[in-house]
Amino acid sequence: MKITTTLKKKLYSEMLRLRMIEERIAAIYHDANEMKTPTHLYTGQEAVAVGVANAMIEGDVVGASHRSHGMYIAKGGDLKAMMAELFGKETGCSKGWGGSMHLVDVRKGVMGSSSILGGTIPHAVGCALAFQIKDESRVAVSVFGDAAIEEGVFHESLNWASLKKLPVIFVCENNLYSTSTLLKDRQPPVKIFKRAESYGMQGIRVDGNDVVKVYEVVSEAIAGAREGRGPALIEAMTYRWREHVGPNYDYDLGYRTKAELGEWMAKCPVKKYVDLLSQEENESLIKRYAKEIDEAIEFARQSPFPREELMTNEVL
Amino acid sequence: MKYYDAIRDAQAVMMRNNKDVFICGLGVPDPKGVFGTTSGLIEEFGKKRVFDTPACENGTVGMLIGAAMQELRPIMVNQRVDFVLLALDQIINHASKWQIMFGGAQKIPIVIRVIVGKGWGQGPQHSQSMHALFSHIPGLKVVAPATPKDAKGLLISSIEDDAPVIFIEHRKLHNEEGDVPEGVYRTPIGKAEVLCEGGDVTIVAISQMVLEAKKAAKALQKDGVSCEIIDLRSLRPLDTSTVIESVKKTGRLVVADGDWRNCSVSGEIVAIAAENCHEHLKASPQRVTWPDIPVPTSVALEKAFYPTATDIYAKALKALGISKESVLVEEEKEEVFQGPF
Numbered sequence: 001m002k003i004t005t006t007l008k009k010k011l012y013s014e015m016l017r018l019r020m021i022e023e024r025i026a027a028i029y030h031d032a033n034e035m036k037t038p039t040h041l042y043t044g045q046e047a048v049a050v051g052v053a054n055a056m057i058e059g060d061v062v063g064a065s066h067r068s069h070g071m072y073i074a075k076g077g078d079l080k081a082m083m084a085e086l087f088g089k090e091t092g093c094s095k096g097w098g099g100s101m102h103l104v105d106v107r108k109g110v111m112g113s114s115s116i117l118g119g120t121i122p123h124a125v126g127c128a129l130a131f132q133i134k135d136e137s138r139v140a141v142s143v144f145g146d147a148a149i150e151e152g153v154f155h156e157s158l159n160w161a162s163l164k165k166l167p168v169i170f171v172c173e174n175n176l177y178s179t180s181t182l183l184k185d186r187q188p189p190v191k192i193f194k195r196a197e198s199y200g201m202q203g204i205r206v207d208g209n210d211v212v213k214v215y216e217v218v219s220e221a222i223a224g225a226r227e228g229r230g231p232a233l234i235e236a237m238t239y240r241w242r243e244h245v246g247p248n249y250d251y252d253l254g255y256r257t258k259a260e261l262g263e264w265m266a267k268c269p270v271k272k273y274v275d276l277l278s279q280e281e282n283e284s285l286i287k288r289y290a291k292e293i294d295e296a297i298e299f300a301r302q303s304p305f306p307r308e309e310l311m312t313n314e315v316l
Numbered sequence: 317m318k319y320y321d322a323i324r325d326a327q328a329v330m331m332r333n334n335k336d337v338f339i340c341g342l343g344v345p346d347p348k349g350v351f352g353t354t355s356g357l358i359e360e361f362g363k364k365r366v367f368d369t370p371a372c373e374n375g376t377v378g379m380l381i382g383a384a385m386q387e388l389r390p391i392m393v394n395q396r397v398d399f400v401l402l403a404l405d406q407i408i409n410h411a412s413k414w415q416i417m418f419g420g421a422q423k424i425p426i427v428i429r430v431i432v433g434k435g436w437g438q439g440p441q442h443s444q445s446m447h448a449l450f451s452h453i454p455g456l457k458v459v460a461p462a463t464p465k466d467a468k469g470l471l472i473s474s475i476e477d478d479a480p481v482i483f484i485e486h487r488k489l490h491n492e493e494g495d496v497p498e499g500v501y502r503t504p505i506g507k508a509e510v511l512c513e514g515g516d517v518t519i520v521a522i523s524q525m526v527l528e529a530k531k532a533a534k535a536l537q538k539d540g541v542s543c544e545i546i547d548l549r550s551l552r553p554l555d556t557s558t559v560i561e562s563v564k565k566t567g568r569l570v571v572a573d574g575d576w577r578n579c580s581v582s583g584e585i586v587a588i589a590a591e592n593c594h595e596h597l598k599a600s601p602q603r604v605t606w607p608d609i610p611v612p613t614s615v616a617l618e619k620a621f622y623p624t625a626t627d628i629y630a631k632a633l634k635a636l637g638i639s640k641e642s643v644l645v646e647e648e649k650e651e652v653f654q655g656p657f
Contacts, residue, residue: 063382095419104418111385112418116409122375123410126382133338133364133388140382153405156375163370 001216005276011054011211012273013285015046018073019270020289024297025069025086026247034301035086037099042070044209044241047269048173049074051214051236052141055222061109061127062141063120066101067173067240068113071143077105083296089303096306118144118151121170125157128168128231139225140168141218147178149192158199158233165230169221172235173208179244180255193235201231208236209269239264320490322464323353323429326471327391329500331361334389337475338365340376341393341429350393351431351490373399377406377428381414384424389475397430397446397484411480412455423478427471433487434524434574434622439613445575445606447522450482451551451584457505458551460484462526464494466549469503477505484551486524486574508555510562514542517568517632520559520585522548525572525604531625532572535645536632543632551581559585560592567598568635572628577605602631 049070064071085092101115124142196203221232243250251258349355358366380390461467474481521529533543573582625645
């Protein structure tokens with residue numbers, strides 16, 4: 001697969017934008033105290049969402065997890081609507097009913113995300129089932145964390161998807177921790193991508209901090225699914241920089257070390273490709289994104305809260 | 317037409333009318349066609365729209381949510397409500413909340429057919445009711461038709477509804493015979509039916525207990541008591557106004573609910589009467605329910621466990637303040653049924 005420099009630059013720029021969005025949220029989260037929603041930041045994992053989203057084409061859909069900002073933004077979800085959602089405003093993508101963990105942008109193929117581990121894995125399979133029933137050449141992607149594979153629904157979903165050869169790709173973002181519980185305390189020493197074998201599908205492990213590699217692997221899997229070759233499981237190795245939920249670093253808690261964080265920061269997915277652009281180009285991008293984020297926050301601040309009258313409707 | 321055939325007919329009519337409707341579940345295309353309720357569907361609509369599933373209730377409901385996101389209208393069939401308890405995560409955490417949690421961005425029009433049963437030694441894990449559990453959840457609709465006409469009418473309304481609907485069918489009703497309108501026929505969700513008007517006591521009944529209520533009313537009529545029977549039909553949303561209106565008229569209430577008593581729909585009906593009809597009530601509301609223990613298996617224990625028309629009769633007399641030796645209301649005939657369900 002040939003990856004053009006133009007594409008590489010696009011991937012890099014999108015990661016930079018995503019990083020800046022998340023870091024800005026971290027910066028104002030407590031100080032402003034305006035976002036009263038449990039927020040699971042994506043900092044450090046940008047290469048996965050951006051690589052996956054770029055491997056998808058129009059019409060493809062994705063179902064994501066509680067750490068939902070990454071896929072939402074990478075897939076083209078509206079930034080202002082996300083920010084307003086974090087502020088609990090009526091103009092939010094979920095009109096203030098969802099918050100950080102429940103983002104949606106149907107037009108962009110971002111199905112609603114769930115805060116229940118593994119919750120949207122079968123949804124992606126169901127979307128793929130619908131594509132198969134309707135004879136549509138579309139693909140669904142499910143993105144979830146390493147702990148989600150411990151849930152029964154993960155196995156139910158892989159079993160069904162493989163049985164019916166459905167056009168769905170499973171992407172596991174393995175960031176090594178479930179809140180503060182280590183992978184080795186939750187799973188036997190079997191690599192996650194190897195689980196694919198027991199469902200008769202291809203399993204691939206990829207460096208989840210290298211956006212180009214993620215893009216390549218996911219593109220190939222999606223192409224196969226689109227041609228009717230069925231699902232695949234991709235394990236992207238990555239690392240969450242900040243605490244499980246909230247804006248801080250948490251190495252002081254003791255479940256992981258500052259040295260370990262340092263090792264992963266040295267493998268920063270954004271920095272990896274920073275040299276694709278000149279210093280001036282980078283500076284101009286940073287300026288542009290900062291302005292866009294300023295505007296989104298201002299939009300969220302100025303937006304009205306949802307009206308109480310809407311609470312009387314059991315179902316909208 | 318029999319109740320099971322009315323269900324089959326509703327599905328066939330809707331699948332003919334709308335190519336987005338499909339049906340699946342463990343055993344759907346099997347030779348027995350889930351008690352006859354899915355017979356012939358695969359022949360008419362093909363295996364793309366009528367198919368078996370692996371044994372994964374939670375995954376299946378999740379997949380149907382996904383299919384509904386892509387504008388299909390799935391029907392899931394479950395041979396026992398007990399199996400669906402494995403899917404409570406996708407039903408309660410996901411399906412029920414999806415529409416409101418995303419500000420209306422996505423609708424989840426799925427129908428989850430669940431079969432409940434009783435008798436023939438099915439025991440603690442094969443004869444629970446569970447309608448109270450589902451009725452507790454905002455965002456779900458719950459219907460429990462008692463007649464073939466409503467089985468068809470409510471199933472069609474459920475398929476057309478944009479919310480997830482739990483469609484509860486009692487195994488003991490499957491062979492009930494009744495008139496069923498042809499073609500598309502709708503029973504509105506959220507509307508109870510007054511089966512017979514009366515002035516002395518209101519009997520609110522759910523699902524199979526409607527049949528028992530009818531028998532009890534017949535016996536009470538011989539005693540000169542005029543009963544108003546309400547077939548609740550929908551458990552969520554509840555038709556509170558029909559209940560309130562009736563209780564205000566009769567001043568007496570008996571609720572017959574084939575389910576446990578604690579935190580039940582029967583409790584909810586009594587609460588509605590207490591909150592809205594206090595000054596009209598002439599006696600304490602009465603409930604006919606299961607004892608609050610798991611369903612037993614032995615035929616001898618089953619007999620003691622399940623309330624019948626006789627219990628409804630006795631509670632009605634109690635509400636009326638008539639002390640009289642309780643007569644045995646025409647008991648269910650010993651079934652010709654040879655089992656197993």
